[in-house]
Each structure stands twice: as structure tokens, then as C-alpha cells.
Amino acid sequence: MTDKQKCKWCGEYFIKTHHSQKYCSDYCRKNARAEQSRNKAHRWYHRHKHELSEKTRWGLGSGYLGKHRYTNFDKELKTIQTEFKRLRLKKIK
Numbered sequence: 001m002t003d004k005q006k007c008k009w010c011g012e013y014f015i016k017t018h019h020s021q022k023y024c025s026d027y028c029r030k031n032a033r034a035e036q037s038r039n040k041a042h043r044w045y046h047r048h049k050h051e052l053s054e055k056t057r058w059g060l061g062s063g064y065l066g067k068h069r070y071t072n073f074d075k076e077l078k079t080i081q082t083e084f085k086r087l088r089l090k091k092i093k
């Protein structure tokens with residue numbers, strides 16, 4: 001067994017200075033850890049999204065609907081339909 005190891009982040013070979021070293025540098029280690037926690041957060045979100053409240057899911061103020069409705073009915077209908085599509089809700093007829 002050699003002490004040469006392939007970096008798990010950048011793929012470069014490096015000489016191990018520690019028995020459980022997986023990355024060639026601090027830079028690679030930090031990037032890998034950042035990605036790990038990003039993936040973890042992503043997985044968590046997909047596992048728990050159905051438990052989240054509407055507000056958390058869409059973010060506060062993320063809707064395109066204004067505070068007041070349009071007096072023009074056609075414009076109002078179009079806005080609502082666009083919003084429905086954006087949120088992937090059931091079609092309104």
C-alpha cells in the first residue's frame with residue numbers, strides 16, 4: 001500500500017500526512033464540507049417539505065399577486081392564472 005492518495009475533491013494525487021486524510025489541501029477539504037452540508041440541507045428539504053408551512057415553502061412575499069386586485073377583470077384573471085402555473089397548482093377553469 002502506498003501513501004499516495006487521490007483527492008476526493010479535485011482528483012489530484014497527494015502524499016498523505018495523516019492516515020485518514022482524504023483531501024490534498026485545506027481548500028479542497030473546505031469545499032467538500034461545504035458541498036456535503038449543502039447536499040444535506042437539500043435532502044432535508046425534500047424529506048420535510050410537506051411538513052413545512054406555505055410561508056416557509058414559498059418564502060415570504062414571493063407571490064406575484066399584488067395587495068390589491070386589478071379593476072380590469074381580464075388582467076386580474078391572467079395574473080391569477082400565471083401565479084397558479086408558477087406555484088404548480090391545479091388548473092383553474
Ligand SMILES: [Zn+2]
Pocket residue numbers: 007008009010011012023024025028
Ligand atoms: Zn484537492
